[in-house]
Amino acid sequence: MATVEYKKPCDLCGQPVEIEGFTLVTDKGEQLFCCGGCVSIYRLLHGNTVMTNTKPPSHNKKEDS
Numbered sequence: 001m002a003t004v005e006y007k008k009p010c011d012l013c014g015q016p017v018e019i020e021g022f023t024l025v026t027d028k029g030e031q032l033f034c035c036g037g038c039v040s041i042y043r044l045l046h047g048n049t050v051m052t053n054t055k056p057p058s059h060n061k062k063e064d065s
Helices: 038-045
Strands: 023-026 029-033 052-054
Touching: 023 038
Parallel strands: none
Antiparallel strands: 023 029, 023 052
């Protein structure tokens, strides 16, 4: 059986954060979330405290020039 260590629980629901990329920077610092749903709900509840995403989504498509 594999043992998995989690850095921190989700800042909204408390579930273990297993996937990277669901983070926001707020007036309280960097917030970590377990999924996109928790990020969305946090933004709805605390929209005025959200500054920006720490890791913008990557675009792998090549744009035509």
